Each structure stands twice: as structure tokens, then as C-alpha cells.
Amino acid sequence: MSSPAGSEVAPAPSPALSHLAGREKRRPKLVSDRDLRTSQLKSVDLNRVIKLLEDSNSNDEEERQLETLKKVMKQYETGLPLKDLAQIFKILNLCAEKIQDQEAFIEPTCEILKLCGLPFLKKKLSDEVNYTPVTLESIAQLGYLMRVPSSQVRIQICKCIISFYHPEPPNKQLAGLHSTSANYKIQMAELGGLAETLVLSLALVENQLAEKLWVLKALQHLSTSGVNCKLMMKAQAASRICSHLNDADPSGQLLFRSSEILWNLLENMSKEEIVNQLSNLECIYALKEVFVNLLMHGFRHYDRQLRNDLLVIATLIAENPGAPMIESGFTKQLILLATFSEVKSHNPLVKGFKLTYSYEDFELKKLLFNMVAVLAKDLCSVQLLNEGKVVLALFHYVKPNEKPGVHDWSAAQYEELQLHAIATLASVAPLLVDDYMTCQGNTRLLMFLEWCVGQDPFFGQGNCFHGAGGRGNKLAQMRYSLRVLRPVVSLCDEAVNLDLCDQGAINQLLDILKHITNKSKEKEDAIVLEIQTDILLILSTLCENDLHRKELFGCEGVDILIPFMKMDPNKLYSGLGHNRLLFTTLDSLWCCVMGCYIAEDYFLEKEGIFLLLDLLALKQKNICNLILGILVEFCDNSKTASHINTWRGKKDQTAASLLIHLWKQEELELGVKHDQDGRIVDAKKPLVGSFQEQQGVIPMPANCPSIAIMEVSENMRAKIYSVLCKLGFENLPGLSAKDFVTLAIIRRYLDFKVGEVWSEICAELKEETFRPVTPDEEALKVISEASENVGKMVATLQTEMLESQQHQELQEEEKVYSKIQAIHKQREMVNKSWENFLTRTSNYEALKKAKRLQEKSIDASRSKSRPQNATLHTTEIKGLNTTMER
DSSP states (O other): OOOTGGGTOOOOOOHHHHHHHHSOOOOOEEOOHHHHHHHHHTOOOHHHHHHHHHSOOOHHHHHHHHHHHHHHHHHTTTOOBGGGHHHHHHHHHHHHHHHTTOGGGHHHHHHHHHHHHSOOEESSTTHHHHTHHHHHHHHHHHHHGGGSSOHHHHHHHHHHHHHTTSOOOOSEEOTTOEEOOTTHHHHHHHHHTHHHHHHHGGGTTTTOHHHHHHHHHHHHHHTTSHHHHHHHHHTTHHHHHHTTTTSOOTTSHHHHHHHHHHHHHHHHSOHHHHHHHHOSHHHHHHHHHHHHHHHHHOOSHHHHHHHHHHHHHHHHHHTSTTSOTTTTTHHHHHHHHHHTTTSOOOOTTTTTOOOOOSHHHHHHHHHHHHHHHHHTTSGGGHHHHHHTTHHHHHHTTSSOOSSTTTSSSOHHHHHHHHHHHHHHHHHHGGGOHHHHHHTTHHHHHHHHHHHHTSOOOOOOOOOSSTTTTOTTSSHHHHHHHHHHHHHHHHTOOHHHHHHHHHTTHHHHHHHHHHHHHHHTSSOOOHHHHHHHHHHHHHHHHHHTTOHHHHHHHHHHHHHHHHHHHTOOGGGGGSSSSHHHHHHHHHHHIIIIITTOHHHHHHHHHTTHHHHHHHHHHTTOHHHHHHHHHHHHHHTTSTTHHHHHHHOBOGGGOBHHHHHHHHHHHHHHHHTOOBOTTSOBSOSSOSSOOHHHHHHOOOOOOTTSOOHHHHHHHHSSHHHHHHHHHHHOSSSOTTOOHHHHHHHHHHHTHHHHHHHHHHHHHHHHHHHTTOOOOHHHHHHHHHHHHHHHHHHHHHHHHHHHHHHHHHHHHHHHHHHHHHHHHHHHHHHHHHHHHHHHHHHHHHOHHHHHHHHHHHHHHHHHHSOSSOOTTOOOOOOOOTTOOOOOOO
């Protein structure tokens, strides 16, 4: 693919190509059978020609050889058949060998090369495949023929190669022969390595401008293929071509074609490999001289395009840390050019120089800003950036376009330059803090941010890379201003941050955050989320270690954080940046609220602890550790424990149950050994996971933390233990028996961890074959036994808990069975009563028997001793024949 410069203006084509382009296409004229027979009768034996050329070179022989060659050229004027290629190129090589002593062979050599430029001829469709080795070798010979010390031959070879890409149809065609496919020669050139040989031939034509231009033209065509580019890079093409960019050439073709080749190499090959070839002083000097010359003296549209293309290549080189950009002086010149229109300079390079307001110069300005951002990545360039007053130049754009249309740049161009300059400032300002403060960077940025949220009429174009999402608003300006402020604040330079806070930055940022949040409730996009995230990060850094600033954040800041914590969990996977916003929200809660009792109490009143536990219940590994750390700190507030104990999650889950579940999940991932009921298996190592056990003990210096210590910060167990310590291990609601088994381990976490550290110390001593003195050895033994006894005690307690639970479950089971038995007995009695009733009503004898039993029961119930004058009442109702109770 060609560079932008080459897409519009290029040097005039050569006369040969003009002639080919202007020639009218004619229908191939087939030779008649008679002509064919005549030509076959007079055909030249190529083997005899070869033998003739190998004979002695007397004057008579020379004339005879030349005559024979003319016949050969006449015979093959329609094209070279594939079957004759080997012999034709043998003849060509013999002619080339004779040129040094006999210049008369130059013309026939060139004529044969012209024939090589015509399409090859085939008789069968399979000829292209069958003659591939011969064709490869033949086309490869074209590159080797560049050794011939003849300008005409070398130029003709290049024309022949170019004709591969612009083939000329023959005037007539022999019957029975057909041209090979259009890309056949191109494929053979790729497989034959012609491009590599041609690059190496540049050394032969270094002082011959005409020949060099033709070689470059041929390479320009060859470099459109990725295969050829790979071969060219093998021959160090990028370095060879770039180092000669500044060679004298009145026509300008050398620079044009060289830049085209470099662009093709960049587009078809690994950018890193090409940049490595160009990262030497010779190439950079040549690139620098050409760029400056085009900048100062180029006046054509084409010159400006080519200048910009070269600057892009220079930018790619500057991205390589090993490139000697500073040593060559190119860095200093580029910094000067990037800032001269904003900062006055007396340097002779820019004296009297002025950019026009054409599109090419506009692109140049953007490319120079981009170059500054690239140079800022190399710390060795910082001093030059300071001397060039880059920060001051970039701050020139950190202001509204007060008079749209009055500036030489259009409104859209000024906006694009403004955003590009602010984006560059984000890379440079943290490196040059003193310059930033000298330019009153905090004041300028805060004023610019105030304009961004103001009501001034402004309609952003939003049609550039940095202006994405900023069409019709000032979001792009706000976004990049915060990108400058964020890295500067993150340096934690007290002078910078104090100056920022003294100017009311905290309240201003909160107002911006509130404004943006309210404005984007209906629709959230990545840019708004990025702005919100950056503001929260800046506030976190400012307030982290300063109580007064936390008070400024206060209740207003809490009111802003609460809605972010209520974010829909499904949005965390949207890809827009909700996950980053949630992280920065939690970070702001930790840095801006905790430690300030007024803000903490207000957060508790807003049910903030409930929101934290809701987020913890999502069991997202990446945020659980952070939330647990916040809860540990919050538990220092005496009001927090009641909030934690009050919370209920899904299925009425309590906070204690959630924490124990997280502990189990963490130990499962760590590979800690427990039995199926969660009891301790190894009393000596109750907390050690499988990975830690496999890693073993590595002797380390005393000032380096051991594996057992580092493990504390790498998982959540220490934080879960700390939260439960704050809550108390007694009377925790909503726990099952297995939860209590795990709780027994959590309760002794600190003891187990201390024992683990002592065990590690003993193992290190053993590993280093170091024997402690007897008292120390006995002390270590006692400590190890005590630690093991704690593990055994906890295991015993866990067993008792499980047995107690099992006994309680059995008792409850017995009660349930007794209840079921009573229910069944009651049902049997009801059924029996019903059966008796049916019997009495359906069988008269049974009724009489029941009557007698009833009477007998009544008599038995009467008292045997009767008082005098007692009245006896009968129990029967006359005429009633039933025993049914009423």
C-alpha cells in the first residue's frame, strides 16, 4: 500500500512506461500454418548457439555470434516458451560475461531481457507447474545479472521486473502456444528470492543515480508483496534505503520511491523489526536532514505530504527506547518545531518560519504533538522537554475558544488541536511538575473544568479521535482535563495537592460529579463512566491522609457514593467501565469517609453497611477482599456491629453465615485439608493449603516475609477473622452446626497462624542445617507441641459439636416419631369407634349386647351404700332403642 503522499502526487513516469501506457491494445494475430512451417524450418538450434558463444572470441566469431543472436531474438519475438527458458538464460549469461570485454554484446543482452519482459508461453496447462523449478532459477538469474558493469543492462533488468506487474500483450501469438497466467511471473519472483538480490544490488549502483532510481522503482513494485518484503528485510532493505534518503537527486524520485518502499515494508512486515533496522545514527541523520529540508524548503502539496509521512516514520523510530534520537539532535529539533508557534524562540531553524493553515500543516501540528507524547516515554528526553517549555506550549490550548472563527484554525481544527494538546499534556505534566506549577497548572485546569460544566454555548464537533462522545457538548474537554489532573495528583506531591485543595478542588469536583451523574441517569456511556471514575480517583488521593479534606468531602460526598453502590450487578459485565467505577467508589469510601466520624455516621444512617454486605453477597472474588477491608475498618465505629448483625440477605442469610461461607470457599480454593464435616485433619498444619505445602520452606533473609506471612495478605481469611472478632464469636445468629465447626477454626486463626510461623522457623533451621542451643531447642519443641495441642483441642471441640448436634437431631427425630405414633393411634381409635357404630346400626343382636354392656357399666358406676330416704332415678328413656351417645 502506498503512503498518503504517494497517493496524489508522484514524479513523472519514465518514457518507457509512458510509451507502454499510450500504445493501443491490439488483437493478437495468429501465425498461419504456412508461416509456422517456414519458421520451424528456419528455427535456430539453441544448443548450437550456446556452443557457439562458448567458443573463442575472434572478430569473425563475434560477428557470427551476433548474427545468430539476432536470429534467436527474431525467433522468440512473440515471447519465450517455458520449455526453452533454461537455454535462453544460459545464452543470456554467456552474453553478460562477454560484455566486459566486448561491448557489442550489450545490445543483444538488452534485447533478450526485453523478451523476458513479455509473458512466458506455455503449450499445456500443466506447463506452469512442470517448469516451475526452471522458471524459478531463470527469474532469480535476473537479480544476479545486476553484476554486469553496464548501465543499459541494469536498467533493462529493472524494466523487465517492472513489466511483471504491467505486462504488455504480444503483437502476435503462435498457434498452439498461450500466455502464462497474469501473476505467474510475480509468484516465481517471490519464490526465487529476486527481491533480496535486488536489494543487495543497491551497493553496485550507489554512485549511479539513474540506475539507482530504476532499482528503487523495481523494488517499489516488489514491496507490494508480503513475501518480497520478508526477503527485502533479510537483506537489510529498510536500513540500506533509509540511510540514502538524503542523496543528491534533482528529480525527487529517489526520496519518493524510497519512502514508498519504507511504507510498504511497514505495512507488510513486523513494525518492530523494521524499526530496529532504522534505529541507527546513519538512518536517523538521513531522516532528520530530509525532514528539515522538506519542512523549510518544500512548498508543493506533494512535499508537505511526504514531509508528514517521514515524520510518521520518525515517530515509529522514537518509540524504540534504543533509537539514538537524542544523540542525533533530532529530538531537540522536533520539540522546537512542536512548540515554536506557542512559545517564542530565537532558534535560526524556526526564525521566519510559519505554518500555513492548510490541511497538511494541520496534520503536521498533530503529528508533532504525538511525537512529544512519544518522546515523553523516554526519561532521557525530560530535560529537553523542560528546555523546550513544552508544558507552557501545551497549556496554551487549555482554554475555551473565545473567538470562534477569528483564529486562523477553523473551530473544528482548533477543537481537535486543543484535545490533542491536552492529551499530550497528560503524558508530559507528571514528568515536569515544577513546570506544571510554574504555569499555574492547577488553576488553569480548574478554570477549564468550570467552563466545561458551565452554560456557555458550545457545540463540540466530536469528529476526531480524541473528540469521541463530545459532539454537541464539552465531555471530551472534561475527560482529557481530568486525565491531566489524575496523574499529577497521584504523584502525591504535597505542594501540588495542597495548592489544588486550597483552590476548592474537592467541592468543585463533587459538583462536577453530581452534575455529570444527574445528567447521565437516562443513558450511561463509557466516557461518562470514565469521567466519574477519574474524579473519584482524584478525590481518593487528595483525602486519603487528611482529616480536614475528608470533612470537606463529608455528607455531600456520601450522597454521591450511595447511588454508585446500588449499581445493578449485571452492569459489571457490560464492558463500559461499571466495574472500574465500583472499584473507585469503594476506594473513595475507604479514603474519603473512613476516619471522619461525621461522614461515617452519615454513611451508617444511609444504610451503607447494608449496601456493602449486599455487594459482598455477590461473592465476586475481585471485590470481596476490598469490601472486607472496609468492614474491618468500619467496625472500629461502635455503631457498625449492630448494622452488620441486623442485615439479612437472600433466604434470610445473616452476615455471620455469609462470612463463614466465604471462609469455606477460600479454604476450598487454597486446598486446605478438612474432612467431609469440616473438621481439622492435620492438627500441626490446620491452615496450610496444598500449594503452600507443595512449595515447601525456602530459607530467606530475616528482613523478607516468609510464605506464611505473605499468605495473610493474599487471601480473605485474616479479614474475615478480624470482622468476626469485632462482632464477637458468641450469639451469632443464623448459623448451622457445620458453621459452628468452621467458626471454631476461625476463632483460633491467630493461634494457628502463630504456630505456623514457628513451624516455618523450625523448618528453616533444619533446612540450613543449623542446630539451636539446647534451651532454644526445648522452647521450640514446647511451642510446637502447644500449637499442635491447640489444633487437637479444636478438633475435639468440633467432634463434640457434631456429636451434640447429632444427639439433638436424634432427640428431635424421636419427638417427631412419637408425634407421628400418637397421630396414628388416634386415627386407629377413630376408625374402631366408627366400625362399632356401623355394627350397632346394622346388627340388632350387637345393639342388644351393647345395651347390656351399657347397663352393666351404669350399675357398676353406682354407689353400693345408699342413704336413707334417697330417691332413685332411672337412666333409661322409654321407647328408645339405641346406645348412641348424644
